[in-house]
Amino acid sequence: MPARSIKSPPTIKTPVVIDHSSPEIDRLRLVGMTRGYVGGQEVFGEGERANNVYSVISGAVRSFRVLADGRRQILDFYLPGDMFGVxxxxxxxxxxxxxxxxxxxVARRLLVADDGDGAMTRRLLRLAKDDLRRSHDHVLTLGRRTACERVASFLNDLAARLERPRSLDLPMGRQDIADYLGLTIETVSRTFTRFQTIGLIQMHGRRTVELSRPNALSALCA
Amino acid sequence: MPARSIKSPPTIKTPVVIDHSSPEIDRLRLVGMTRGYVGGQEVFGEGERANNVYSVISGAVRSFRVLADGRRQILDFYLPGDMFGVxxxxxxxxxxxxxxxxxxxVARRLLVADDGDGAMTRRLLRLAKDDLRRSHDHVLTLGRRTACERVASFLNDLAARLERPRSLDLPMGRQDIADYLGLTIETVSRTFTRFQTIGLIQMHGRRTVELSRPNALSALCA
DNA sequence: CGGGCGATTGAATTACATCAAATTTCGTGG
DNA sequence: CCACGAAATTTGATGTAATTCAATCGCCCG
Known part of the structure; x- marks a missing residue:
């Protein structure tokens, strides 16, 4: 996972209070500063001391682990409204x-951990369980689905998280998708073109996917 | 995922109190009844209402999901001292x-959820985070490791959870290992024999694995 | 309007799956 | 204690989905 040319890092610091509406029930109030990142910047490294917790305001974040020889596995993508790094x-x-x-x-870790009553802890528990559920889905996909099914699941899940728009804007490149799905970039690319050939999707540029037949796509997830 | 001949289900019911020492710090006190199961019995089904939580006293439990066409992925194995079903x-x-x-x-869910102060919630949070960590390891293994590396990791992890005995007793059969590692039973079997040929392990019967060269085995995990 | 990087496409290879026996293990009953 | 038989495992031959290697294409930014 290559060094990248870093544009001027737009590190704005402004005090902010944000209400994250966790699906359905809870609200998570976080107090901290905003910070800006350009594409491909490190937020924190594996094994680094966990002093802060983070919440996405805009853009997308990937979490990942790497093997000694450089093979990378993306564990999750975080989208606006998602909290991570806890x-x-x-x-x-x-x-x-x-x-x-x-x-x-960006919020200090301590501000999150302690709040007298267990309200925050309960929210964190809910959050952890959501992450676990997603990770279990991921395990199922990597362990037992074909390349075709993986890509279909990926598009499907992403669409679901983005509230099922007919057309979705992929924040990540093909390599990221490959590293999330346990495939190579070539296989991902081929699968996209096959989906397009079959009429399941329609690409507009390389980041915008129009889901022409969302039901057929879901069906492919097995 | 065959129906199995069920021996007389030794369903003893005895009131029990157990202290689970969570690694290092916490202790989790659970109050409930014991229940016995023979091999291959359902503890609970996917989608079933979650009225109880469970803790392993002896033996091993598998949690899993299945695709519509029957493909099965084992998500985790629970060993003595592990809590699951929360x-x-x-x-x-x-x-x-x-x-x-x-x-x-077996403990009633309500007895676990509420305990006035947030002590229990904090323990559950720790537990959920442990599960998440293991699931992330699992994702890395399924997404980016070869069959050989997967089996090595599996033996390695199991040995670690059993406090690194030189010789370990596999509670599960080859099919379970395959369904955990996202492989077929044949590939798992071949890998075991190769490990034995190389002198990494020595089988005694089909369940007992002697780790002849544990360091070489760890090295194989990549 | 180039130029460069990300993506696509093609051909050859391979790791793992599939299909099909043969063999071993281990519980059971004689 | 030993023989039997079913089930689990191993082994072998073959097939194939996905990877690897190698160009080429085309989107997007300056």
Missing amino acids: EIGPDHGAGAESVDDVVLL | EIGPDHGAGAESVDDVVLL
Whole structure:
């Protein structure tokens, strides 16, 4: 995972208070500063001390682990409204980088951990369980689905998280998708073109995917 | 995922109190009844209402999800001292079955959820984060490791959880290992024999693995 | 209007799956 | 204690989905 040419890092610092509406029920109030990142910047490294927690205001973040020889596995993508970087132990179990241009809310870890009553802890528990559920889905996909099914699932899930727009804007490149799905960039590319040939999707440029037949796509997920 | 001949289900019910020492720091006190299972019995099904939580007293439990066409992915194995089946939502996101003969502690969900102060919630948070960490390891393994590396990781991890005995007793059969590692039973079998040929391991019967060269095995995990 | 990087396409290779026996293990009953 | 039989595992032959290697294409930015 290559060094990239870094544009001027637009590191704005402004005090901010944000209400994150966790799906359905809870609201998570976080107090901190915003910070801006250009694409491909490190937010924190694997094994780094976990002093802050983060919440995506705009853009997308990837969390990942790497093997000694450089093979990379993306564990999750975080989208606007998602919180990440919360740890129980002293340091981060995975690295995190901006996928594209990103603005994050950065809060001190201590401000989150302690709040007298257990309200915050309960929210964090809910959050952790959501992450676990997604990770289990991911395990199922990597362990038992074909390349074709993986890509279909990916588009499907992304569309679901973005509230099912007919057309979605991929924040990440093909390599990121490959590293998330446990495939190579070539296989991902081929699968996209096959989907397009079959009429499942329609690409406009390389980042915009129009889901022509969303039901057929879901059906492909097996 | 065959129906199995069920021996007389030794369903003993005895009131029990158990202290689970969570690694290092916390202790989790659970009050409930014990229940016995023979190999291959359902503890709960995917989508079933989550009325109880469970803790392994002896034996091993597998949690899993299945695709519509029957492909199965094992998400985790639970060993003595492990707690499982805790949910935030109303029902279980995965099925759970006994791997071999098992005794579980079964506690009512309500007894766990509420305890005035947030002590229990904090323990559950720690537990969820542990599960998440393991699931992330699993994603890395399924997404980016070869069959050989997967089997090595599996033996390695199992040995670590069993406090690194020189010789370990596999509670699960080859099919379970395959369904955990996203492989076929044949590939798992071939890999075991190759490891044995190379002198990495020595099998005694089909369940006992002697780790002849544990360091070489760890090195194989990449 | 180039130029460069990301993406696509093609050909050859391979790791793992599939299909099909043969063999071993281990519980059971004699 | 030993023989039997079903089930689990191993082994072998073959097939194939996905990877690897190698150009080429085309989108997007300056």
